[in-house]
Amino acid sequence: MLTTNPFETLDGDKLREECGIFGIWGADNAAGFVALGLHALQHRGQEAAGITSYDGAHFHSHRAMGHVAGNFDRDDVMRKLPGRAAIGHVRYSTTGETALRNVQPLYAELNDGGFAVGHNGNLSNAMKLRRTLNRRGSIFQSTSDTEVIIHLVATSQAASPTDRLIDALKQVEGAYSLVVLTEQGLIACRDPLGIRPLVMGKLGEATIFASETVALDVIGASFIRDLDPGELVIVNGSGLRSFRPFEKASARPCIFEHVYFSRPDSIVDGTSVYEVRKNIGAELSREAPVQVDLVVPVPDSGVPAAIGYSQESGIPFELGIIRSHYVGRTFIQPSQEVRHLGVKLKHNANSALIRGKSIVLIDDSIVRGTTSVKIVQMMRDAGAREVHMRIASPPTKYSCFYGVDTPERAKLLAAQMSIEAMRDYINADSLAFISIDGLYRALGQDRDPNAPQRCDACFTGDYPTRLTDLAESDPDASLALVAAR
Structure with a gap:
């Protein structure tokens, strides 16, 4: 569990x-x-x-x-x-x-x-x-x-x-x-x-x-x-x-460079990362519309997609979560209670804005799901009437073996649960992800599943190279990846 x-x-x-x-x-x-x-x-x-x-x-x-x-x-x-x-x-x-x-x-x-x-x-x-x-x-x-x-x-x-x-x-x-x-x-x-x-x-x-x-x-x-x-x-x-x-x-x-890794002000493979992320938000709005009062980004990586979602849907964009940029990773207190409260040092609800509103949260991805659980609860504690969630990438179902630190597949929420089960787990009123085809459209491409233009293995399981070490160290895991595709 x-x-x-x-x-x-x-x-x-x-x-x-x-x-x-x-x-x-x-x-x-x-x-x-x-x-x-x-x-x-x-x-x-x-x-x-x-x-x-x-x-x-x-x-x-x-x-x-x-x-x-x-x-x-x-x-x-x-x-x-x-x-x-x-x-x-x-x-x-x-x-x-x-x-x-x-x-x-x-x-x-x-x-x-x-x-x-x-x-x-x-x-x-x-x-x-x-x-x-x-x-x-x-x-x-x-x-x-x-x-x-x-x-x-x-x-x-x-x-x-x-x-x-x-x-x-x-x-x-x-x-x-x-x-x-x-x-x-x-x-x-x-x-x-x-x-x-x-x-x-x-x-x-x-x-x-x-x-x-x-x-x-x-x-x-x-x-x-x-x-x-x-x-x-x-x-x-x-x-x-x-x-x-x-x-x-x-x-x-790597398609995730545009979704999350690269800075928004970078140009990757001739394309503005910021513009692609706005496009992702617009595609997400068309694919998964919702009737709410506010579009709220999960800072900071969800901001460009949230802007795109807001502009496409006509729903106001607001900073319903405020992030402190002055808290380092090393702020660890000895007691469990204080550690748990320490989460709010980095992200805190803008309660005066959120109270009584229905909102849609825009985030770049769901990995283990722990962030989404806390963010949704934070919004409910702040008085949000409804909390919907939209994700600016397809479900992350597979681990990366090309230099991105991802959990083993058993710890990826989307590899273990359906989208409806994930929605229930994070306690959102609704949950939707951009489709893999929608992600490619945001990049200005038509996806060809028979000849992928990007490494999208974390979403599709289509790894572009051999995974020699995995196959030798854990043959069952390697076979499971093939079977899951």
């Missing part, structure tokens, strides 16, 4: 993006630009951050637990990161323990010099590769799947560092966008399906790579283009070269 956990905050019931990456070549104080870029990508990972720079002779690294602010806004730290090239990473762990040894960029001294890598994504055959490498004598220093890439590069017999990286990546499965810093140049690469995003920009003569366009905006850089799926770019003193070394495949970028 699924139950709410009084120790969870409302943030504990969201899918977590895995990482954000940023790299720059050819700028004075490169590490300073990386720190600013990582600030803009902080939403992609709040567990840890790291920067590695290269000054033409030596590599310099600083990695720390916690946010970019507090770690990389200190002169004593930044002075130790000289050079005109640097890469950085913000982390939310999806593989490997929460420990400093797993904080990226990971760095190693290889046969032809230093090698630092920052990775956004997840390798679905990392454990199998790791066992093979261990048998060959590799000694791992972390529990991160990213270190597998380093060992594959180190043991490759290819001629150049770039060729060795290509050789390594041809052995991995899953999702990756990479920034790699070597003595020969800065390399950026996106997996053949383009599951995870990666963009390229320019600032004067400097070349930049980042997970999202907002990281370019914050340093005043201009957006050049998205890296193509399967593209590898190397930039150094000789200029910029682009390679497409992998077998061509139909692109499957």
